[in-house]
Amino acid sequence: MTDLTTSPAARVPLADVSPAIALGPLDGRYRAAVAPLVDHLSEPALNRERLLVEVEWVIHLTRTGVVPGAPRLSAAEEDYLRGVVTTFGADEIARLGAIEKVTVHDVKAIEYFLKEHLAAAPDVLGADTALPAVSELVHFCCTSEDVNNLSYALMVRGAVTEVWLPAARALVGEVAAMARQHRDVPLLARTHGQPATPTTLGKELAVLAHRLGRQLRRVEGAEYLGKLNGATGTYGAHVAAVPGADWPEVSRTFVEGLGLTWNPLTTQIESHDWQAELYSDVARFNRILHNLATDVWTYISMGVFIQIPVAGATGSSTMPHKVNPIRFENAEANLELSSALLDTLASTLVTSRLQRDLTDSTTQRNIGPAFGHGLLAIDNVRRGLRALAVDRDLLERDLDANWEVLGEPVQSAMRAVSVAGVTGMENPYERLKELTRGKRLTADDMREFIGGLGLPADVAARLVELTPATYTGLASELVDHLRD
Structure with a gap:
């Protein structure tokens, strides 16, 4: 008999299995619930937004004529450039990865990738295209953070407005609908866990819907800031290259053209204060939703809510009678993880030593998991709420006994x-x-x-x-x- 404590049997190295096995549950077990965020907050999504910023910067520079001698691009040439972004897929991700292995710098790899497409433009548009001539306008006077801050703002805005907010609004709408449905259902309240002045089940659900709705409106009003002003926020390279241009105005119109709010005063980085504000609001929404999950869990344990069994589902591996409130327990855990990550983002991103340090670079790569755990929790709560019924007889007995x-x-x-x-x-x-x-x-x-x-x-x-x-x-x- 093999002694596993001293000579474990050889195993298949799971890290070598193809397709690659996810390290975390968001990309494994719970992939389906959070997949929409991949289009906004994944590494390829970041690189696609970087490409968009670089492309739009070239177009902006040529349209404004700010760089003397730069040709004005035709509509077909602008479309070609924008097509580099819209067609960014598996092959492009692989090519960009190969370039980055050489540059060992993610933003420089984007620059070279785009320049390859400019060099290839004559094969598509004809030999007389001006695109190869504007190759050096790619990343012109930019520091990496000029591209990154705008890319993250676009990513986060997309994730919030196109994925998180619709899911959160739907959840709040469902809680509000339950509140209206049970508007007149009397419920013995419990303050400090003891019988207290009766209320209605609808009113108690309405309190939670109201609280969540207030946070939604704060998130809906979020500002997404951006900057493009060079290595230390002074337009130093810009002025040296083209002294007579109104570079702050060029920057403002570019940033606002992306649908962002222009930040005129920064160091090398955009200060990330808007991110801290947003993440604090989302974390507060999470905590109120956590309160809803714990209250509903408690009502289930009291028998106020009956869970509707799902055909074929197992509540307990050993106790056949059980229908466990797993949706709300799963939501609790994921809300705690999401809030912890959002709190870390909010507290650390507002600090950058002197004109720049790189702590924000690694920190911002966790925006996806922060929203992913929150989105998963929203999904679980919505599914859990749909599987509830109210035991009106129990409520009546509870009231009559007090x-x-x-x-x-x-x-x-x-x-x-x-x-x-x-x-x-x-x-x-x-x-x-x-x-x-x-x-x-x-x-x-x-x-x-x-x-x-x-x-x-x-x-x-x-x-x-x-x-x-x-x-x-x-x-x-x-x-x-x-x-x-």
Whole structure:
């Protein structure tokens, strides 16, 4: 018998298996849920946006005529350049990778890759094309960070507006729909885990939908900043190359032409403050969603929500009866991972030593996982919510077993009539405390107490008719404050 502690058996090296095995779950087990982010936040997506920035910079320079002698490109030539971006796929990724193995510099590889396409332009457009002549306008007066900051802004904007926000809006819409559906369903509240003033299930869901919606609106209002001003933010190379040009204006119109907000004052890097603001807002959305997941999990454990079994699914490997709330537990874990990454991004990206250090380079490569774990959580919560039903009978039994919660309205009514001059209403709180604290009351107990207080007839009649199920105040109407 082999002793595995001293001589483990030879194994297949999994790192050599083809196709490559994902190291993390986002690119493995959960790939389907986060795949839309690959188009925005993957390494190839970054390189595609870098290509876009380099291409648009060449077009901008030739259109503005800022560099003396540079030819104006035709529409066909501009289309050819932009086609380098739109056709960027597997073959181009491989070619770019081969170039980077030589340059050992990712942005320089982009420059050389684009120059190859400019050199090949005569084969497509004819020998008289001007594209080879503008080859040195590729990366003209740019530092790598001029390209990178704009690329990341475009990537993050695309990921947020085209992937994350639609998923988050759909989630909030579904929570709001549940709130409206259960608008009038009475629910025994629990403050500090103890029976408390009844509410409605719809109102409690509406609170969460409202909180999430506020954060969505903050994210929707995010600014995506960009800069193009050279190695230390001074336009030094620009002015040396073409002294008479209004380079800040050229920069502003270029950045704004990409749909970004121009940042006029930077070091070598764009300061990343907008990223910190955005990631803090997304992390706050995550934490509110985490609160929703833990509340729903708790309601499931209490029996308020019944989970609808999925045919063929296994709840427990040994206990056949179980339907585990895995969607909400999975969401909790992924929200914690996402928020931790977003917090790190937000706290570290705002610092760069003097005019530049490279800490942001590695940090920003984790934007994808930060959003990936959050998107996965949103997907899990949405799927979990769709598999819930409400046990109305349990809610009714729970309310009917806790008549002592009516101590609050009775003592409040006693206070009100006391102020109006009705006698015999002294120490209302203390009297209800003595009656209810730590005790279970029946409907008869409460009604008998109310009948012996000497309240005005109309007040007594109103209180006698009150039940835990009807003592929900304006909870139903409050749901109507939800925004569409």
